[in-house]
Amino acid sequence: MKIMDYQKVKAIKILQEQEVGSKVKVNGWVRTKRESKNVVFIAINDGSIIYNLQIVADPAGFDENLIKDITTGACLSVQGEVVESAGGGQKVELQAEKIDLLGKADPDEYPLQPKRHSLEFLREISHLRPRTNTFSAVFRVRHAMSYAVHKFFHERGFFNVHTPIITASDAEGAGEMFRVTALDIDNPARTETGEVDYSMDFFERETNLTVSGQLEAELFALALTEVYTFGPTFRAENSNTSRHLAEFWMIEPEMAFYDLNDNMDLAEDFLKYIIRYVLEHCKEDIEFLNKRAIDEDKMKKMGERSDMTLLEHLNFVINNDFERITYTEAINILRNSKPNKKKKFQFIIEEWGADLQSEHERYLVEKHFRKPVILYDYPKEIKAFYMRQNEDGKTVRAMDILFPRLGEIVGGSQREERMDKLTQRMKECGISEEELWWFMDTRRFGTAPHSGFGLGFERFIQFVTGIGNIRDVIPFPRARGMAEF
RNA sequence: UCCUCAGUAGCUCAGCUGGUUAGAGCAUCUGACUGUUAAUCAGAGGGUCCUUGGUUCGAGUCCAAGCUGAGGAGCCA
Numbered sequence: 001m002k003i004m005d006y007q008k009v010k011a012i013k014i015l016q017e018q019e020v021g022s023k024v025k026v027n028g029w030v031r032t033k034r035e036s037k038n039v040v041f042i043a044i045n046d047g048s049i050i051y052n053l054q055i056v057a058d059p060a061g062f063d064e065n066l067i068k069d070i071t072t073g074a075c076l077s078v079q080g081e082v083v084e085s086a087g088g089g090q091k092v093e094l095q096a097e098k099i100d101l102l103g104k105a106d107p108d109e110y111p112l113q114p115k116r117h118s119l120e121f122l123r124e125i126s127h128l129r130p131r132t133n134t135f136s137a138v139f140r141v142r143h144a145m146s147y148a149v150h151k152f153f154h155e156r157g158f159f160n161v162h163t164p165i166i167t168a169s170d171a172e173g174a175g176e177m178f179r180v181t182a183l184d185i186d187n188p189a190r191t192e193t194g195e196v197d198y199s200m201d202f203f204e205r206e207t208n209l210t211v212s213g214q215l216e217a218e219l220f221a222l223a224l225t226e227v228y229t230f231g232p233t234f235r236a237e238n239s240n241t242s243r244h245l246a247e248f249w250m251i252e253p254e255m256a257f258y259d260l261n262d263n264m265d266l267a268e269d270f271l272k273y274i275i276r277y278v279l280e281h282c283k284e285d286i287e288f289l290n291k292r293a294i295d296e297d298k299m300k301k302m303g304e305r306s307d308m309t310l311l312e313h314l315n316f317v318i319n320n321d322f323e324r325i326t327y328t329e330a331i332n333i334l335r336n337s338k339p340n341k342k343k344k345f346q347f348i349i350e351e352w353g354a355d356l357q358s359e360h361e362r363y364l365v366e367k368h369f370r371k372p373v374i375l376y377d378y379p380k381e382i383k384a385f386y387m388r389q390n391e392d393g394k395t396v397r398a399m400d401i402l403f404p405r406l407g408e409i410v411g412g413s414q415r416e417e418r419m420d421k422l423t424q425r426m427k428e429c430g431i432s433e434e435e436l437w438w439f440m441d442t443r444r445f446g447t448a449p450h451s452g453f454g455l456g457f458e459r460f461i462q463f464v465t466g467i468g469n470i471r472d473v474i475p476f477p478r479a480r481g482m483a484e485f
Numbered sequence: 486u487c488c489u490c491a492g493u494a495g496c497u498c499a500g501c502u503g504g505u506u507a508g509a510g511c512a513u514c515u516g517a518c519u520g521u522u523a524a525u526c527a528g529a530g531g532g533u534c535c536u537u538g539g540u541u542c543g544a545g546u547c548c549a550a551g552c553u554g555a556g557g558a559g560c561c562a
Contacts, residue, residue, distance in 0.1 A: 034521045041521050054522080072512090089522045113496065113512045114523045120554065121496070176560095212562095238486060239560055250562065346558080358558075411562065456562030469555090 006079045012048035014082055018092045025079045026053060026094060027102070029131055032114045033070050035059070040067060042096075044076055047136050050284045054085065054093040066101060072114055073105030073131070119472050126476055126485045134292060137285040138465050138473055141278055145461060148277035149230055149251055152270055158226040158253065163213030165232065168205050169435060176236035177208035178246075209234035214452060215386075215439050217254035218415060221450050222442045228253040230457075238480055242469040243406060243459055247478035254452035260388075260397040260414040263451035264324060264374055267401055267410050271372075271460070272318045278464055279314060286311065286464075293466035310466040313404065316371065322401065323369045326377040328352065333368060334360050355382045358407055365402045373402045385429040387413040388449075389421055399453070403463055412453020419443040 006025040014024060028046035035041075040059050043052035055078050059067060070076065079098040085091060111125050112132065122129040129135045150160065166180050182202035183189060189200035198206045213229040220227045233250040253266065279286060290310045297305050308316065325333075334340055334349040334356075347357045356375075365373050376399040377390060387396035401410035416422045422443055426433055433440055461473040471477035476485045 032523065034519095034524060036519055036521075039520060041524095043522075052522090056520080085520085087520050087522070107513060108495085111495070115496070115511055116523085117496065123554095233562080235561080237560060240486085241558085241560095242556080244561070248562070406562095408562070454562060459562060 010048035011044070011046045011051070011053040014053060014092060014094065015049060015051055015090075018082070020082055020084055020092060022082050023080070024082060024094065025077065026055075027075070027077045028053065030070055030072055030074045030076060030105075032072060035067070040070075042070055042076070042078075044078070045131075045136075047130070047140075050133060050137055050140075050288050051090075054087070054090055055080070055096050055099075056083075056093050057096040057099065062096075062099060066099060069101055069104050070099075071105055071107045071110070073107075073110040073112055074101060075103035075105075076100065077102055119467075119469060123471060123477075130475070133288060135472070137282075137288050138461070138467060139475065140285050141282050141289075141465055142461050142473065144278055144282050145274055145457070145464065146230075148274045149457075151277070152273045153226075153228045153253065156226065158228050158255075159220070159224050161213075161217055161220045161224075161227045161229050163210070163216040163229045163231065165210050166203075166207050167210045167216075168203065168207050169215065176238075177211055178234050178236050180207045180209060211235055212250070212454065213252050214254065214454065215436075217252050217452065218439070218450065219442055221254035221256045221452065222446070222448060225256045226253070227255075240480060242471075243462070245458060245470055245474065245477055245479055246482075248470075248474070249457040251455045251457055252452060254450065256448045256450045258414070258451040259449060260376060260399060260451060263412055263414060263453060264322075264376070264399055267399075267412060267453050267455075268322050268374070270455075271401070271410075274460070275314050275318050275464060279318075286314070289465050289467075296468075313466075314464065317403075320371045322372040322374050324374045324376065327356075327375055327379065327395065328377065330356070330360075330364060330375055333364065337363060337368070339363060353379050353381065361402045361407050362404075365404050365407075372404075375400050375402065380425075383413070385425045385431050386415050386422070388416045389425065397451075406459050406463055409459050409463065410453050410455045412451065414449065414451040417443060417447045417449050419447065 005023045007023070008025045008027070011026060011028060014026065026044070026046065028044035031043040031045050031052050033040065033042050038059070040057040040062075042055040042057065044055055045052045055076075057067070077100040078094060078096050080094045080096040082092050083095045085093045087093075112128055117132065119134075122132060122135070130139060153160065181188075181198075183196070183198075183200070189197040191197045198204070201207070210233060212233060213231060217227055217229050229250070229252045231249065232247055234247055236246060237244065253270075255262070255266070258266070293306075293310045331349060331352055331354070339345050339359075340349050345357075345359055345363075347354075347359070349360065364375075365371070376397070377395045378398040378400075379394060380387070380389060380396045383396050383398045387398045389396055397414035399410075399412050400408050403409045416425065419440070422440075423433060426436075458470050458473050462468070462470055465473060467473050471479065471482075
């Protein structure tokens with residue numbers, strides 16, 4: 001069978017293995033075409049690698065109209081022989097013997113041009129942006145990170161738990177929720193007093209999209225010892241920033257027999273492991289993104305430029321121990337800091353107990369320590385009810401990991417496993433014990449010290465790729481007024 | 486949600502204290518040339534100056550409201 005001579009391969013195989021003489025068939029999308037009397041060069045990309053594969057065609061051997069229709073964005077299937085390149089830009093190229101035009105792209109209408117586009121513009125055409133260098137690189141890195149997350153936990157004996165996406169509890173109070181209902185929204189069932197009657201709804205109670213899988217993960221940690229969740233999370237907050245989404249992916253490990261120090265060790269190892277994995281397996285993409293970030297930086301004003309490149313940042317994180325300090329120590333540093341004394345902070349730190357603002361976190365990370373910082377032992381008043389109380393009666397075993405540019409990337413704690421302390425704290429916070437009876441049962445039966453943390457996957461991707469806006473590291477961003485694609 | 490800034494060609498942007506026919510680079514098209522690399526050179530086409538209202542003899546430019554986008558804040562991951 002003659003057709004078998006041409007093995008269907010992806011561009012990455014040709015460019016990496018460079019087997020000159022092999023007969024192959026490659027499918028991909030045209031990035032640019034350069035034409036002359038004697039030779040046509042077509043750069044095609046199939047997303048398998050950041051580099052384009054150069055197709056060389058003798059115009060005499062092909063229909064003139066076919067060559068004409070090969071424009072930026074068109075899809076081609078090309079059969080030919082891998083040959084050494086006579087040009088300087090690449091080692092090998094594909095000498096075309098047969099070209100099939102699978103899909104045209106009218107150059108007057110196709111919005112992507114062989115030039116640099118702004119991320120804001122590309123966001124308006126999210127359905128086409130994966131065909132750009134930047135986005136294909138980001139999403140290959142996203143995949144690698146996703147894979148590395150599972151690999152990291154699997155290698156350590158953790159089990160992945162698929163916690164529910166529809167939940168009935170809003171106990172954690174982690175922000176506004178999206179209601180899930182099958183009621184007729186124009187004419188819902190009502191009680192005698194006129195309120196919406198959720199007992200007539202699909203689940204016979206009020207339900208929402210999950211804001212965290214933590215409570216459910218705790219149940220599994222107290223059975224399988226070390227578990228993690230990695231799934232979508234939904235918050236209906238009206239927050240409009242470059243680091244918030246209404247739908248994002250969160251990684252939440254939960255471990256029995258871990259105290260706060262074990263928890264911090266795990267989080268630090270985890271972050272470093274993922275970054276190392278990306279540096280090792282996405283070399284070309286990171287190099288591309290690094291160059292991109294440098295170019296981007298040059299456009300900025302002098303004072304706003306970064307003093308470290310993306311690659312330097314990544315290496316800096318994996319080569320340094322994170323600074324671990326208590327909330328109390330942080331307050332002392334901030335109180336005596338120059339911006340605080342000179343009243344440069346918008347919020348001046350005066351006394352213990354104040355919640356830290358973004359400007360304070362950035363000062364600690366970017367100016368004072370100049371590396372990732374883990375803050376722990378926060379005042380109980382500014383943290384959630386489930387965090388383990390310290391002996392001082394004032395603080396809880398909470399920890400936040402702060403990264404440059406992003407601020408908080410990880411939030412975690414040792415959980416309160418003592419029934420009496422937990423119920424006392426729930427009363428203070430106005431959390432219903434009855435509703436969380438199943439959660440309380442884990443403290444009632446065979447309770448154990450345990451810890452966990454949550455990590456926003458997209459924020460981590462932002463850090464690793466150097467992309468400034470979180471909407472550009474998720475395929476189809478969901479945010480206030482944004483659900484087009 | 487609050488504060489600040491922006492919206493002019495397909496894209497990125499210039500357009501001064503209001504003044505006659507609105508500009509550039511890139512992209513597109515046509516031609517030339519070339520083993521080219523986001524090729525190069527020459528030419529052409531391409532505009533509801535975000536919308537509505539107002540001020541004025543005259544508005545891309547000034548004022549008001551709205552819409553859209555970005556940056557920052559809050560909330561957080």
